[in-house]
Amino acid sequence: xxxxxxxxxxxxxxxxxxxxxxxxxxxxxxxxxxxxxxxxxxxxxxxxxxxxxxxxxxxxxxxxxxxxxxxxxxxxxxxxxxxxxxxxxxxxxxxxxxxxxxxxxxxxxxxxxxxxxxxxxxxxxxxxxxxxxxxxxxxxxxxxxxxxxxxxxxxxxxxxxxxxxxxxxxxxxxxxxxxxxxxxxxxxxxxxxxxxxxxxxxxxxxxxxxxxxxxxxxxxxxxxxxxxxxxxxxxxxxxxxxxxxxxxxxxxxxxxxxxxxxxxxxxxxxxxxxxxxxxxxxx
Amino acid sequence: xxxxxxxxxxxxxxxxxxxxxxxxxxxxxxxxxxxxxxxxxxxxxxxxxxxxxxxxxxxxxxxxxxxxxxxxxxxxxxxxxxxxxxxxxxxxxxxxxxxxxxxxxxxxxxxxxxxxxxxxxxxxxxxxxxxxxxxxxxxxxxxxxxxxxxxxxxxxxxxxxxxxxxxxxxxxxxxxxxxxxxxxxxxxxxxxxxxxxxxxxxxxxxxxxxxxxxxxxxxxxxxxxxxxxxxxxxxxxxxxxxxxxxxxxxxxxxxxxxxxxxxxxxxxxxxxxxxxxxxxxxxxxxxxxxxxxxxxxxxxxxxxxxxxxxxxxxxxxxxxxxxxxxxxxxxxxxxxxxxxxxxxxxxxxxxxxxxxxxxxxxxxxxxxxxxxxxxxxxxxxxxxxxxxxxxxxxxxxxxxxxxxxxxxxxxxxxxxxxxxxxxxxxxxxxxxxxxxxxxxxxxxxxxxxxxxxxxxxxxxxxxxxxxxxxxxxxxxxxxxxxxxxxxxxxxxxxxxxxxxxxxxxxxxxxxxxxxxxxxxxxxxxxxxxxxxxxxxxxxxxxxxxxxxxxxxxxxxxxxxxxxxxxxxxxxxxxxxxxxxxxxxxxxxxxxxxxxxxx
Numbered sequence: 001x002x003x004x005x006x007x008x009x010x011x012x013x014x015x016x017x018x019x020x021x022x023x024x025x026x027x028x029x030x031x032x033x034x035x036x037x038x039x040x041x042x043x044x045x046x047x048x049x050x051x052x053x054x055x056x057x058x059x060x061x062x063x064x065x066x067x068x069x070x071x072x073x074x075x076x077x078x079x080x081x082x083x084x085x086x087x088x089x090x091x092x093x094x095x096x097x098x099x100x101x102x103x104x105x106x107x108x109x110x111x112x113x114x115x116x117x118x119x120x121x122x123x124x125x126x127x128x129x130x131x132x133x134x135x136x137x138x139x140x141x142x143x144x145x146x147x148x149x150x151x152x153x154x155x156x157x158x159x160x161x162x163x164x165x166x167x168x169x170x171x172x173x174x175x176x177x178x179x180x181x182x183x184x185x186x187x188x189x190x191x192x193x194x195x196x197x198x199x200x201x202x203x204x205x206x207x208x209x210x211x212x213x214x215x216x217x218x219x220x221x222x223x224x225x226x227x228x229x230x231x232x233x234x235x236x237x238x239x240x241x242x243x244x245x246x247x248x249x250x251x252x253x254x255x256x257x258x259x260x261x262x263x264x265x266x267x268x269x270x271x272x273x274x275x276x277x278x279x280x281x282x283x
Numbered sequence: 284x285x286x287x288x289x290x291x292x293x294x295x296x297x298x299x300x301x302x303x304x305x306x307x308x309x310x311x312x313x314x315x316x317x318x319x320x321x322x323x324x325x326x327x328x329x330x331x332x333x334x335x336x337x338x339x340x341x342x343x344x345x346x347x348x349x350x351x352x353x354x355x356x357x358x359x360x361x362x363x364x365x366x367x368x369x370x371x372x373x374x375x376x377x378x379x380x381x382x383x384x385x386x387x388x389x390x391x392x393x394x395x396x397x398x399x400x401x402x403x404x405x406x407x408x409x410x411x412x413x414x415x416x417x418x419x420x421x422x423x424x425x426x427x428x429x430x431x432x433x434x435x436x437x438x439x440x441x442x443x444x445x446x447x448x449x450x451x452x453x454x455x456x457x458x459x460x461x462x463x464x465x466x467x468x469x470x471x472x473x474x475x476x477x478x479x480x481x482x483x484x485x486x487x488x489x490x491x492x493x494x495x496x497x498x499x500x501x502x503x504x505x506x507x508x509x510x511x512x513x514x515x516x517x518x519x520x521x522x523x524x525x526x527x528x529x530x531x532x533x534x535x536x537x538x539x540x541x542x543x544x545x546x547x548x549x550x551x552x553x554x555x556x557x558x559x560x561x562x563x564x565x566x567x568x569x570x571x572x573x574x575x576x577x578x579x580x581x582x583x584x585x586x587x588x589x590x591x592x593x594x595x596x597x598x599x600x601x602x603x604x605x606x607x608x609x610x611x612x613x614x615x616x617x618x619x620x621x622x623x624x625x626x627x628x629x630x631x632x633x634x635x636x637x638x639x640x641x642x643x644x645x646x647x648x649x650x651x652x653x654x655x656x657x658x659x660x661x662x663x664x665x666x667x668x669x670x671x672x673x674x675x676x677x678x679x680x681x682x683x684x685x686x687x688x689x690x691x692x693x694x695x696x697x698x699x700x701x702x703x704x705x706x707x708x709x710x711x712x713x714x715x716x717x718x719x720x721x722x723x724x725x726x727x728x729x730x731x732x733x734x735x736x737x738x739x740x741x742x743x744x745x746x747x748x749x750x751x752x753x754x755x756x757x758x759x760x761x762x763x764x765x766x767x768x769x770x771x772x773x774x775x776x777x778x779x780x781x782x783x784x785x786x787x788x789x790x791x792x793x794x795x796x797x798x799x800x801x802x803x804x805x806x807x808x809x810x811x812x813x814x815x816x817x818x819x820x821x822x823x824x825x826x827x828x829x830x831x832x833x834x835x836x837x838x839x840x841x842x843x844x845x846x847x848x849x850x851x852x853x854x855x856x857x858x859x860x861x862x863x864x865x866x867x868x869x870x871x872x873x874x875x876x877x878x879x880x881x
Binding site for chain 2: 176177178179180181182183184185186187188191195196199200
């Protein structure tokens with residue numbers, strides 16, 4: 001070999017996406033997530049029961065008119081699981097992107113300005129030092145428990161995660177030849193960030209995005225489980241799990257629905273993250 | 284001793300080595316020459332049966348001392364590798380384990396000796412390869428060694444088992460010319476004194492001429508020509524060999540440059556650049572003076588070559604001219620406008636840069652068209668942008684239809700053309716070429732140099748051409764400035780400077796450049812600089828070169844002025860500037876250009 005290096009084989013965007021989403025794990029994960037989200041959104045079509053309608057038939061086992069049985073107030077569990085998934089759709093579709101965009105923006109700022117960097121990074125340290133649940137308790141104490149608290153918490157948890165990755169991307173890209181080359185051509189700082197630095201650093205953010213989606217499901221579950229999340233009588237996977245614990249010996253099937261749903265979602269998002277990571281990050 | 288027959292090595296989709304056969308006799312120095320992708324490194328790996336999957340040796344024989352290495356088991360092979368055949372790799376920075384002491388790395392590979400004897404052997408080979416104070420240095424880690432010293436350590440490791448053959452794969456490519464000269468001399472000496480055969484793999488024909496007695500020229504996985512170097516270089520038979528030789532820049536080769544204009548597109552006055560390394564608590568941070576009082580000017584349509592060893596500040600100067608680094612002292616004036624925070628944008632329209640590595644200087648996520656359109660958008664080009672992009676591509680000899688493709692679809696030479704087109708987009712007056720051809724093969728170098736010359740003729744461009752290869756710089760430059768440790772030590776017209784250097788450092792650089800001319804290389808007396816460039820953190824007092832100077836106080840003890848007084852750059856003849864107290868006084872060797880009979 002002469003001094004000429006092998007091409008780093010950085011393929012353009014499209015081919016990489018195909019490689020990322022084309023891995024078996026990403027495909028399986030996407031399929032599972034897609035099916036479950038569809039089920040959540042199409043809940044009225046999949047069940048005739050109102051998830052909040054009470055009846056005299058409490059704690060029935062699976063079978064009869066109730067696919068998964070009923071809870072302590074005689075509400076249909078299959079309907080409650082389906083409608084519960086809707087909460088997670090909301091959390092993942094609304095809260096995660098908000099946190100991601102905010103975190104990325106702050107991270108980019110850190111990469112650009114030294115003092116902003118010092119201050120924000122310490123703030124991120126503090127946020128990362130607490131578990132999501134403690135942040136959730138704090139948020140719930142301030143704005144009161146409920147779905148808004150869950151959304152705020154999920155967004156908040158994601159800010160430092162994306163902030164760190166975006167900052168690293170900016171710092172590593174900043175001194176690369178093609179960024180310096182773009183500067184010498186006269187490209188200004190904003191365009192430099194948006195056209196050159198972020199597109200080349202986006203891989204890590206995408207993988208973090210998939211991981212954050214699973215984290216969001218987990219945080220919603222945990223908050224509702226301890227009673228500071230979605231409020232009764234509205235169903236959510238976390239609150240279903242919490243109430244099922246009290247009736248494990250009367251109706252063991254009570255816990256199965258929400259448990260399977262949460263597990264599937266978390267695992268599926270992790271699979272997507274895994275596949276994306278293999279396709280995008282490994283060069 | 285080593286005989287390779289009909290070797291074929293395949294990778295999925297292509298055959299890297301296609302029926303190669305050659306032999307290396309005991310005590311011989313042979314060279315495997317070729318450009319990147321010619322299969323020379325894969326051949327070396329195949330000889331040791333070390334081709335990495337998915338590649339594999341498909342057929343052939345590698346007979347070493349009567350045994351076929353391709354048929355040995357992995358265990359038996361290990362006794363050959365290292366023990367009978369030593370390997371030296373290209374990059375001494377990455378081929379040593381940074382967390383192991385040198386002693387352990389050398390003794391690790393020594394077979395069948397007790398620990399004490401192995402240690403003695405390590406001292407012996409360290410002495411052999413010319414590492415001063417080997418006893419003490421054995422306990423050091425690799426980071427304590429410079430690049431040249433690390434390559435010596437690598438050679439010491441290869442020698443530790445007293446092998447019969449050393450395979451050296453581009454052993455000097457990552458090194459400065461002066462250090463390269465040291466390493467070549469070391470290999471030649473080992474061959475002469477202890478009879479170790481050397482199989483040198485290189486793209487540098489000059490190194491071959493200096494070191495080897497026989498050469499094999501490879502192309503597309505085949506050997507196209509082989510023979511004794513004297514014959515091969517004097518009367519090459521194969522047309523590829525001829526083309527290869529013709530592409531190598533020579534210190535006495537012909538030049539064809541358009542005349543330079545008057546005035547100055549670029550003027551630097553006393554430019555200084557001091558980098559403060561990380562501040563230690565309460566202590567004053569050491570300051571690296573990367574540039575120290577550099578005053579140069581470039582006329583319109585002129586090429587000023589800038590040469591020196593790595594760390595001399597030549598790239599820093601290039602970046603200072605573009606305002607990427609802001610000088611800590613002095614001034615940079617472009618087209619009469621002083622460079623400052625306010626004028627930076629405006630100056631970017633007049634000065635552009637082409638980088639060393641065309642693989643990393645183009646954004647991999649943008650098409651060629653987008654890359655070329657960007658400077659037009661940024662500078663508010665009002666005409667038809669697509670037409671301008673097509674025009675730029677044609678200007679650098681590429682097809683306009685390539686605009687939709689991505690950089691990774693192009694070869695290194697094509698990418699460098701794209702980089703040049705991008706620099707041309709804003710119609711600059713001056714282009715800074717920072718080692719712009721150093722990463723390319725010789726034939727590509729010749730093409731890019733021709734392109735740059737053509738553009739200069741058509742567009743009246745001026746270049747600041749930064750490179751470490753004096754012969755290449757001479758081919759394209761009107762004038763050359765030689766830098767050492769942040770200062771210009773000599774400045775003059777290219778032919779005069781390379782023909783009769785006035786500064787001993789220039790003379791040393793010139794004599795370190797290996798020329799593709801074996802009889803000349805044998806005849807030539809050389810100034811081999813000892814040691815490495817001193818640290819710019821603590822530059823020597825007085826003349827910064829005095830510690831390594833072949834005519835300085837270490838040779839002439841009465842020349843104490845060198846160690847106390849800094850020589851200033853002064854004009855000694857029209858257009859010729861030199862910073863030396865004893866300029867041109869008793870330089871031991873003139874350059875090759877004057878030595879060749881006219």
